[in-house]
Amino acid sequence: MMGVVEGGWGFVAAAYVVTAAVLGAYATTVFLRYRTEKDRAAAKAERETGA
Amino acid sequence: MKEPSQSRAPQAAVALGVGLLLAGSYWGLAKAPGEIFMGDVQRIMYVHVPTAWNAMLALTFAFVCALSFLFTNAWKWDNRLEAAMEIGVVLSLLLCMQGAIWAKPTWGVWWDWDPRLTTTAVMVFAFGGILALRAFVDDPVKRAVWSAVACIVAFADVPIVYFSVKWWNSLHQAQSTPQTVSKAFHWPLRINAFGILFLWTGLVALRARVAALRLRNEVAPPLPERAPDTAGAPALGGAR
Amino acid sequence: MRSLLVALRKDLLLQWRSRTQIVAIFAFGAAALLLFSFAIGPDSLALRQHAAGFLWLGLLLASTLSLAESFEREMEEQALEGLLLLPASARALYYGKAIANWAQLALLGAALVPVTVVLYDAGTLRLVSLLGVILLGTAGLSAPGTLYAAMTAQIRGRQTLLPLLLFPLVVPVLLAAVKATSLLILGDPMGQLRPWATLLAAFAVIHWALGGLLFSRVVED
Numbered sequence: 001m002m003g004v005v006e007g008g009w010g011f012v013a014a015a016y017v018v019t020a021a022v023l024g025a026y027a028t029t030v031f032l033r034y035r036t037e038k039d040r041a042a043a044k045a046e047r048e049t050g051a
Numbered sequence: 052m053k054e055p056s057q058s059r060a061p062q063a064a065v066a067l068g069v070g071l072l073l074a075g076s077y078w079g080l081a082k083a084p085g086e087i088f089m090g091d092v093q094r095i096m097y098v099h100v101p102t103a104w105n106a107m108l109a110l111t112f113a114f115v116c117a118l119s120f121l122f123t124n125a126w127k128w129d130n131r132l133e134a135a136m137e138i139g140v141v142l143s144l145l146l147c148m149q150g151a152i153w154a155k156p157t158w159g160v161w162w163d164w165d166p167r168l169t170t171t172a173v174m175v176f177a178f179g180g181i182l183a184l185r186a187f188v189d190d191p192v193k194r195a196v197w198s199a200v201a202c203i204v205a206f207a208d209v210p211i212v213y214f215s216v217k218w219w220n221s222l223h224q225a226q227s228t229p230q231t232v233s234k235a236f237h238w239p240l241r242i243n244a245f246g247i248l249f250l251w252t253g254l255v256a257l258r259a260r261v262a263a264l265r266l267r268n269e270v271a272p273p274l275p276e277r278a279p280d281t282a283g284a285p286a287l288g289g290a291r
Numbered sequence: 292m293r294s295l296l297v298a299l300r301k302d303l304l305l306q307w308r309s310r311t312q313i314v315a316i317f318a319f320g321a322a323a324l325l326l327f328s329f330a331i332g333p334d335s336l337a338l339r340q341h342a343a344g345f346l347w348l349g350l351l352l353a354s355t356l357s358l359a360e361s362f363e364r365e366m367e368e369q370a371l372e373g374l375l376l377l378p379a380s381a382r383a384l385y386y387g388k389a390i391a392n393w394a395q396l397a398l399l400g401a402a403l404v405p406v407t408v409v410l411y412d413a414g415t416l417r418l419v420s421l422l423g424v425i426l427l428g429t430a431g432l433s434a435p436g437t438l439y440a441a442m443t444a445q446i447r448g449r450q451t452l453l454p455l456l457l458f459p460l461v462v463p464v465l466l467a468a469v470k471a472t473s474l475l476i477l478g479d480p481m482g483q484l485r486p487w488a489t490l491l492a493a494f495a496v497i498h499w500a501l502g503g504l505l506f507s508r509v510v511e512d
Contacts, residue, residue: 008090008091008094008156009091011092011152011153011155011156012080012091012092012094012095015095015099015149015152015153016076016080016098018149019098019102019145019149022144022145022148023250026141026254027065027250027254030254030261031257033258034258034260034261037261038264040264040268041264041268044268121508173459173462177456177460180455180456181456183452183455184442184443184452184455187446187447187448188446189446193445196508196509197442200438200442200505200508200509201439201442203501203505204435204438204498204501204505205459205460207497208460208463211493211494211497212462214463214490215462215463215466215467215490216462218486218490219466219467219470
């Protein structure tokens with residue numbers, strides 16, 4: 001490596017933002033899917049005990 | 052099949068992971084000094100290296116789940132396999148993106164064919180393909196067995212891919228991407244590594260529950276603990 | 292061992308009976324090579340330099356057709372289940388099929404060489420070595436290819452899934468085979484051919500072993 005890399009902060013910020021965005025988005029999908037499946041299971045259980 | 056656990060431990064793990072990541076990133080960004088040659092771009096390493104460790108860990112866990120399923124035929128290992136492969140692909144994809152963001156200011160190109168990153172890119176396609184396979188197989192038993200088989204083959208391929216790419220690239224590139232970090236910077240790295248570790252283990256636990264719940268909808272009750280053991284065939288190989 | 296020979300004979304017979312299809316696959320491969328040259332342009336130097344890459348890409352693309360087709364007969368009228376009821380073990384079936392596929396792919400590769408020579412001005416005098424590389428490379432394609440063809444033959448979306456699953460896996464084969472072929476075409480002053488050939492051989496050994504171990508799980512019912 002020759003010399004110093006200048007003005008890297010834009011890339012640093014990009015890296016951290018991308019990391020947060022990807023992990024955050026994926027975590028959100030997991031939580032949402034979990035909630036959907038739990039509700040669906042609860043609704044099904046209710047139908048079965050009710051009927 | 053047992054009721055999927057209702058414990059809140061996974062959510063706690065995720066919260067802990069996020070907290071650690073915030074702390075480690077703050078330390079790396081605000082407190083740790085800039086590196087001599089690469090200036091502030093080096094700070095990308097505080098998320099890049101932990102992501103690399105965890106991506107490999109997640110895919111290794113997926114491999115363990117695949118083996119476990121083939122030997123036990125227990126559904127829980129298929130659920131975990133699905134979850135582990137998914138997070139493994141996400142982390143690997145993230146790794147490639149971070150790698151590109153690092154490479155541009157450092158090497159002037161978005162991709163420098165670094166063997167580790169190139170292998171990761173191949174793995175994204177390999178394991179992503181297995182996730183696609185799962186979407187096309189309707190029979191849950193076949194889906195589980197085939198994903199496990201494909202996962203084992205793909206994982207066994209990782210060292211071969213790495214070695215061949217490293218060799219292929221060494222003929223062109225004199226230096227490899229330096230990803231070593233000097234001692235002063237260990238703490239942010241470690242904190243972030245544990246942060247991502249807690250984050251993905253928590254997410255895998257939750258995602259496995261999602262898979263378990265979906266499976267119950269698919270298979271007529273009662274859902275057996277284990278997938279039907281076909282003709283008593285042993286886990287690997289064996290004559291029929 | 293005997294069941295292996297029986298299975299192999301069955302598969303080679305099937306291939307012989309559908310030889311028009313093999314010719315069509317060859318035509319597809321040759322067409323692909325032609326398209327590559329259009330994509331690069333009439334730059335003889337560039338074409339010759341990358342000829343090895345084009346050959347193996349063309350062969351790889353053609354292999355998806357060949358491998359998929361190898362299981363079509365079994366899928367018709369559920370012949371696969373019938374075969375598995377026979378005393379022949381799944382492992383023998385796998386190796387029989389894999390060897391037959393290997394032969395077909397090697398034949399395709401060899402047939403595409405003259406096309407490469409003509410289109411890219413990329414010939415070599417070291418024909419035996421070239422054949423060796425083709426044999427080693429296609430062995431690496433055949434083992435995982437047969438395993439995944441057996442899987443995807445049983446489901447919808449098979450045309451997309453077979454290449455999707457296979458291509459990432461065979462990256463080492465592509466790298467090593469192209470490198471080795473390139474050395475043969477363009478010259479190998481430092482004698483680098485052997486290590487690449489060794490890599491191809493190692494890949495083949497590992498995947499032929501793995502495939503044999505795992506195949507029974509793929510076709511069980």
